[in-house]
Amino acid sequence: MALADLLAQDAVMPALKANSKKQLLQEIAERAAKVTELPEREIFDVILQRERLGSTGVGNGIAIPHGKLSSLDTIVGVFARLENPVDFESLDDMPVDLVFLLLAPEGAGADHLKALSRIARVLRDADVVEKLRASTSASAIYTILAGSPSSNAA
Amino acid sequence: MPLETLYLAILVGTLLVLMAAFSSLLAFRFGTPLLLLFLCIGLVAGTDGFGVQFDNGQLAYFVGSLALAVILFDSGFGTSLHAFRQAAAPAITMATLGVLLTAGIFGLMACVVFDLQLIQGLLLGSIVASTDAAAVFFLLRIGGIAVRDRVRSTLEVESGSNDPMAIFLTIALVQIATGTDGSSLPGIDILRLFGMQMGLGVAIGLPGGMLIVWLVNKLDMERGLTPIFVVTLALLVFSATGALGGSGFLAVYIAGLYAGNRSIRAKTAIRRFQEGMTWLAQIVMFLVLGLLATPSQFPAIALPAIALALFLVLVARPVAVWLCLSPFRYTKRERLFISWVGLRGAVSILLAILPVIGGVEGGMLFFNTAFIIVLVSLLLQGWTISPMAKRLSLVVPPRIGPVQRVEVELPGSANHELVAYRVVKDSPVLTGERIPRWARPSLVVRNGRSMRYQYAGRLQENDHVYLFISPNFPRLLDRLFASPAPVEKDDTEFFGAFTVDPKRTLGELDEAYGPGIVPANSRETTLAEYLERRFGGRAEYADRLRLGPLEIIVRDVDDRGEITSLGVSLEPEPLARPLPDFINRKTARSALDRLARRRRNRRKAEDRQAAE
Numbered sequence: 044m045a046l047a048d049l050l051a052q053d054a055v056m057p058a059l060k061a062n063s064k065k066q067l068l069q070e071i072a073e074r075a076a077k078v079t080e081l082p083e084r085e086i087f088d089v090i091l092q093r094e095r096l097g098s099t100g101v102g103n104g105i106a107i108p109h110g111k112l113s114s115l116d117t118i119v120g121v122f123a124r125l126e127n128p129v130d131f132e133s134l135d136d137m138p139v140d141l142v143f144l145l146l147a148p149e150g151a152g153a154d155h156l157k158a159l160s161r162i163a164r165v166l167r168d169a170d171v172v173e174k175l176r177a178s179t180s181a182s183a184i185y186t187i188l189a190g191s192p193s194s195n196a197a
Numbered sequence: 198m199p200l201e202t203l204y205l206a207i208l209v210g211t212l213l214v215l216m217a218a219f220s221s222l223l224a225f226r227f228g229t230p231l232l233l234l235f236l237c238i239g240l241v242a243g244t245d246g247f248g249v250q251f252d253n254g255q256l257a258y259f260v261g262s263l264a265l266a267v268i269l270f271d272s273g274f275g276t277s278l279h280a281f282r283q284a285a286a287p288a289i290t291m292a293t294l295g296v297l298l299t300a301g302i303f304g305l306m307a308c309v310v311f312d313l314q315l316i317q318g319l320l321l322g323s324i325v326a327s328t329d330a331a332a333v334f335f336l337l338r339i340g341g342i343a344v345r346d347r348v349r350s351t352l353e354v355e356s357g358s359n360d361p362m363a364i365f366l367t368i369a370l371v372q373i374a375t376g377t378d379g380s381s382l383p384g385i386d387i388l389r390l391f392g393m394q395m396g397l398g399v400a401i402g403l404p405g406g407m408l409i410v411w412l413v414n415k416l417d418m419e420r421g422l423t424p425i426f427v428v429t430l431a432l433l434v435f436s437a438t439g440a441l442g443g444s445g446f447l448a449v450y451i452a453g454l455y456a457g458n459r460s461i462r463a464k465t466a467i468r469r470f471q472e473g474m475t476w477l478a479q480i481v482m483f484l485v486l487g488l489l490a491t492p493s494q495f496p497a498i499a500l501p502a503i504a505l506a507l508f509l510v511l512v513a514r515p516v517a518v519w520l521c522l523s524p525f526r527y528t529k530r531e532r533l534f535i536s537w538v539g540l541r542g543a544v545s546i547l548l549a550i551l552p553v554i555g556g557v558e559g560g561m562l563f564f565n566t567a568f569i570i571v572l573v574s575l576l577l578q579g580w581t582i583s584p585m586a587k588r589l590s591l592v593v594p595p596r597i598g599p600v601q602r603v604e605v606e607l608p609g610s611a612n613h614e615l616v617a618y619r620v621v622k623d624s625p626v627l628t629g630e631r632i633p634r635w636a637r638p639s640l641v642v643r644n645g646r647s648m649r650y651q652y653a654g655r656l657q658e659n660d661h662v663y664l665f666i667s668p669n670f671p672r673l674l675d676r677l678f679a680s681p682a683p684v685e686k687d688d689t690e691f692f693g694a695f696t697v698d699p700k701r702t703l704g705e706l707d708e709a710y711g712p713g714i715v716p717a718n719s720r721e722t723t724l725a726e727y728l729e730r731r732f733g734g735r736a737e738y739a740d741r742l743r744l745g746p747l748e749i750i751v752r753d754v755d756d757r758g759e760i761t762s763l764g765v766s767l768e769p770e771p772l773a774r775p776l777p778d779f780i781n782r783k784t785a786r787s788a789l790d791r792l793a794r795r796r797r798n799r800r801k802a803e804d805r806q807a808a809e
Contacts, residue, residue: 093709097697097763107694110709134696134752134762156710156746160767163694 046165047189049120049145049158054078055181055188056123064131064139067123068094068108071144075121079146081114086146100133105166106142109159113149118158120145124175124184141166141175209249213242217480232332232542233575235480239487251488254554260485261547263432264478265360266449270431271471272330272357273453280350281454283737287525288354291518295355296362298517299509300326306508310501311562320370320557324549324567325509327363329542330356331479332575336540336582343593344586346737348531352538360544361447365394367548371555397443398451405434405448406455414462423463424470427456465604479543486546490568494561502566506573514539526732528741530589537585541574593691593739602675613665618678620660626677627656636674637665691739692750693766699725706744710765714745724749725760736760 056074061067068090076083089110093099100106121144128138143162147155165171171187178184220234242249251257304322308315333356337349369387409430418426434452439445461467495502515536522532549567553560586592601619620626632638640663641653656662666674697706704720707713719727728736728749735758740751752762 092705095698096701096705096709097695099695101694153746156767160694163767 045189046120046162049118050122050185050188051078052181052185054119054121055184056121057179057181057184058126059123060126061129064094064129067125067129067131067139067142071108071121071123071142074123075119075144075146078121079112079115079119081112085112085114086110089146090144098132098134100131100137100139101163101166102133102135102137103172104128104137104140105172106131106133106139107145107159107162107166108142109145109147109155111147111149111151111155115146115148118145118147118151118154120158120162122184122188124178141172209242213238213484214477214480217484231335232329232479232483233572233579235483236487236572236575239484240490240492241487242484243488244491245493249488251485254489254550257485257489258547258550258554261482261543261550264482265544265547266432266435266445267428267471267478268331268475268482269357269360269446269450270428270435270453271475272334272353273450273455274457274468274471275334276353276357276454276457278454278458280346281354283347283735284350284354287522287527288351289358290521290525291351291355292359293362295517295521296323296326296359296366298520299513300363300366302513302516303505303509306513307505307566310505311498311566316370316374317557317559317563320367320374320552321563321566323363323366323370324552324563325541325545325570326366327359327541327544328352328356328539329544330360331475332356332540332542332579333538336538336579344534344591345531345593345739347740348527348534348591351527352535356540357450358447361395361398361444361450363544364446364548365391365444367551371551371557374552374557375555393442394444395447397438397441398445398447401434401438401441401443402448402451403455405430405438406452406459409434409452409456410459410461413467420463420466424467427467428471428474482543482547486543486568489550490546490564494565495569498562498565499569502569503573505566506570506577509541509570510537510539510574510577530591534586534589534591537578538582539574540578541571543571545571590691602678613667615663615665616674617661617663618674620656620658620662620678621680622658624678624680627658630677632664632677633674635667639663639665692752693748693764695765695767696752697724697749697763697765699723699728699760699763703727706747706765710747710767711745714747724763728760728763741766 054074056071059067059070061070069087072087072090073083075081075086079086089112090108093108093110098106099108123142123144125140125142128140131139133139143166145155145159145162147158165188174187175184178187216238217235220238221231223234240246244250244252300319300322302322303325304315304319306318307313307321308318311318311321313321330353333352337344337352369390409427412430413423413427431449431452435445435449437445438448515533518532518536518539522535527535545567546564549564552563557563601621603617605615605617626632638650641648641650641656642661642663643653643657643659650662653660662678664674700723702721702723703715706724707715707720722730725736728740728742728751731742732740736751736754738751738754742749746767748766750764750766751760752764753760755761
């Protein structure tokens with residue numbers, strides 16, 4: 044599954060400003076609401092619920108919040124690059140400045156997990172991460188994410 | 198013995214031991230199985246090499262048994278009760294049933310290959326049926342192969358406790374083979390003998406261990422004498438049990454296990470002394486066995502012996518491991534690894550002397566075949582254990598970075614210990630973690646000046662801190678003073694991309710990744726409780742459990758054994774590895790990198806030493 048399939052260019056926030064984890068999640072839920080045309084509250088609640096199970100900060104300044112929504116019909120992603128890193132309760136205590144939100148339909152099952160691990164793998168690539176941090180426009184970020192090779196990123 | 202001969206004998210003996218000691222440097226550099234080198238030195242010096250004449254099987258057996266007793270006592274002494282309990286059931290199944298199975302399967306094959314009688318085939322089987330404690334311990338501990346605790350404990354306990362079984366089988370079969378017509382010892386007698394050997398072994402070993410602890414703590418003996426006292430007492434337990442008709446090897450292992458897990462005076466000194474004794478025992482044992490062999494006899498049986506060795510490594514051992522471990526929770530890869538770490542060693546060669554001195558027909562055939570099998574096993578398995586662990590993705594990332602710690606034993610007290618740590622860069626104590634209350638920091642040495650802890654202010658890099666602690670939880674302190682564990686890319690794969698809180702319930706996990714991935718009756722159970730239950734009461738660092746499409750991995754456990762951090766892997770099937778590892782460019786490069794890094798580190802360490 045290529046990231047281009049689940050990320051649209053208008054779902055990229057190239058220079059988000061947030062002061063806290065909560066604010067960050069709110070902002071990103073708001074954008075997700077626009078993309079999916081679903082209520083922001085519902086999205087925010089579902090990702091917050093997942094955060095309660097354990098932080099989705101995967102270390103290295105990267106977070107991949109995710110959740111399932113019954114009212115959704117495809118897998119949808121939102122990407123944000125932060126102006127200033129915020130604390131995300133990550134395992135390595137590093138503040139987070141790159142966030143990939145992934146929302147999946149209730150029945151997506153295996154596809155949901157596949158998409159998640161795909162994202163995790165792409166964001167484990169030091170080159171990709173470095174380029175993302177250096178980009179300031181939505182189109183540049185979109186090109187990096189959508190264009191990152193689909194097999195040898197592991 | 199004339200005086201000149203005496204000096205000559207000592208000269209040759211010391212030269213051999215020295216060579217063996219030097220060869221250890223070689224082994225560390227190239228990763229050669231060290232024990233193989235010892236054996237080869239014996240071979241080269243022996244009859245067909247430089248011509249040292251030694252053909253006294255009785256003496257070799259005597260020396261070997263003594264050395265083995267020392268080694269077994271030490272391996273018991275070094276096995277923590279925790280590890281023992283953790284692996285007792287599977288390991289003891291392998292040490293008893295597994296030895297029988299290996300001996301049986303191998304024995305049948307040996308009958309076919311060498312055209313032997315059934316009894317003789319089984320005799321050969323039981324000679325090579327036990328794995329070698331020395332070899333396994335050496336490779337796992339000193340070789341620095343970090344595998345999951347449970348796997349490692351299983352291997353260590355198995356290798357430490359399966360010798361008595363193999364020894365018993367061999368002795369019984371030698372008796373049958375030399376009996377009037379091969380059937381003079383009916384089954385019932387063998388069972389009685391078995392009960393007597395093992396029963397007495399336990400019945401004397403345990404009180405023996407208690408006696409050792411009690412005597413050492415009671416008698417205020419000269420410090421330098423204590424370790425010798427302990428080893429002598431261990432040999433007393435060994436010989437007394439043997440003289441009464443029990444298994445001295447089992448007794449001495451159990452005594453060691455007991456003594457090593459009690460608070461005993463001068464433990465550090467005892468441990469150090471035993472470490473040295475074990476080295477010496479191994480060197481002497483392998484040298485003597487190497488000397489005893491006559492390599493010129495090998496070519497005649499080399500091909501069938503090598504074929505048998507391969508059969509043992511590739512068929513007999515794996516089948517036995519598979520059957521013994523099937524009731525226990527091990528993954529396929531772990532079973533494969535446990536099968537592979539079935540190293541044969543000195544015990545097999547030692548036992549192969551028995552048919553010779555027992556007068557079994559064609560005794561030398563047993564000796565030479567066992568010798569070749571051990572050589573093949575050490576070469577093939579000993580050399581490939583580390584790559585094998587990596588190939589099977591069983592290597593566990595280090596939990597904490599390196600620690601620089603020195604323990605100082607305090608006279609007169611078993612409840613306090615003085616430890617000194619060097620404060621290293623980026624360690625938690627430097628980044629503001631508190632030293633727990635039960636540790637009393639007393640002294641700080643900074644730039645060669647010593648000062649009281651209270652006046653030293655904040656700790657700085659390269660400070661040496663001296664703390665009085667009760668020796669119950671040193672692990673926690675280690676973590677405070679350790680440099681951060683290097684996190685490598687693979688670790689994320691090992692521990693899964695995401696973390697989950699062990700205090701959350703299975704139901705919540707199901708909400709996030711389900712539905713229907715957790716058992717319906719456990720939805721209210723917390724992840725920690727569930728894992729502990731599934732792992733038989735206690736989960737260990739790096740344990741992993743499949744849950745539908747997910748895998749839950751234990752990332753950390755605290756000192757009381759409670760899970761503090763869990764990872765979730767979304768792709769439980771590890772990424773397919775391109776097959777021949779050594780052809781893969783990426784692996785080759787990382788191996789080169791690692792080599793370069795190791796050399797750099799070594800140089801740094803040398804510089805540091807020189808500076809101090």
